[in-house]
Amino acid sequence: MKLVGEKGVRRILMTVAFSAISALLLITLFIINEGLPFIFRYGLKDFLLSSDWNPAAGKFGIFPMITASLWVTFGAMITGAPLGVAVAIFLSEYAPRPMMKVVKPTIELLAAIPSVVYGFIGVMVLAPFIRSYFGGPGLSLLAGSIILGIMILPTVISISIDSIMAVPRSYREGSLALGATTWQTIHMITIKASKSGIIASIILGLGRAVGETMAVIMVAGNSVNIPHSALDSVRTLTANIALEMSYATGMHRQALFATGVVLFVGIIILNSIASVALRKRTSKR
């Protein structure tokens, strides 16, 4: 007894598939629709480059938040990328295969830890540590960078390992047979051949860092100012939206949507660069 015919199945699956795509489309349209008119009315330059954020007085300059987001992301790259790439090189080139087979999935599990947990550890351990050893309030740009640096590790490590493993074995053998040591082979051949994949892994990690909200709100301090040192308290774009959305109305509400548009554009740019880099990697083989 057929409940749904072949055509019926096809139609149902198509509807489901399109609803996912249309959700994406609707969200995009919605934030653009809410945010863009504000940007035009307020002026793109004033919005992006003014440092005056005072919603009660009708001032909506998000430059401090942009700076904060950029710095925190940059800090995450400085802490997370070298560590992640080093781990990837160690696991794929030096560690015995069985060890990698255990460690790689474990690292990927790091991505499954809720960001609020990272934030909690940051508040309880990292912030007091920074406060007592470096000074400042503790909840700071530095704390945000370190927490985000750890959070991007699974992305950086996992994708870097995949692209290092994709380097043909014959390249390594050729290099070793010419009298290169393991390390010479790694930095002259393996890393060069997997460079675009490693860069893509870092950029994807950065995309994650830019968009991260909860952990950053918890550890970065959230005061609206342009940071002068790594120990200053900062508020990122994501934090700005999350902190003020519950009571924002009118212009203020639209300004937050416009902040969303800025974030959205930034992350799309990062992801496009990453996917171009990844495509370059696959087409080379």
Add this chain to the structure above:
Amino acid sequence: MSTKFNIHNFNFYFNGSPVLKDLNLDVTSNEILGVIGPAGSGKTTFLRSLNRMNELEAGIRTEGEILMDGQNIYDPEVDVAGLRKRVGMVFAMPVPLPMSIYENVVYGPRLSGISSKSRLDELVEKSLKEAFIWDEVRDRLKLSGLRLSGGQQQRLCLARVLAMKPEVILLDEPCSGLDPISTAKIEDALTVLKKEYTIILVTNNTKQAARVADKTAFFLMGEMIEVGLTRQIFTAPAKKETHDYITGRFG
């Protein structure tokens, strides 16, 4: 004629099972030693034992010794990278490194610390000439090595080995994927090169061994059945297995 390698009671195990059994063989300098035998006979393992490339696998164990100019290359003190600079290798699948023709050739010399541009240029020209490929690539040394044809890639791989000025060249079925013309060019190169180098050529093509090798060794199931002057091996082999193999009765 001096002896390059003395191999004494050499055994090679992979995951506990023997791949090479009790190998005893002397390799003479400035000769081409052809190594023939059916698939799985241990030819390639033998070759990769001479520059310790076999160590890239996990789960291997060796017994006995291989002396090169009197020194055991399996001595723990031996610098493996240094050994591989002295014993160059050309693989069955020609794979240039993912860089230009020029860079492929100077890769080895650079590792040995040669950095003068004129010195490197000179080496590139000399090595490519010795590998019979100079005339085909002289105008496009900046081209990626991967863009060459299969036969050219294999000669480039030979050139990059020559550029290191090794003492020994190991060739693992270097012509298995090549057309007859490219094969002839490689063989021509080898006959000239043996004046300066000791060459060990593993080949599945018995006729190739007959054409270029001074001596030929026959391997079967991890054992060396016999070794002797090529002419003698191909006309009057001492062992029945050798006779069966070269007349195509099995393998």
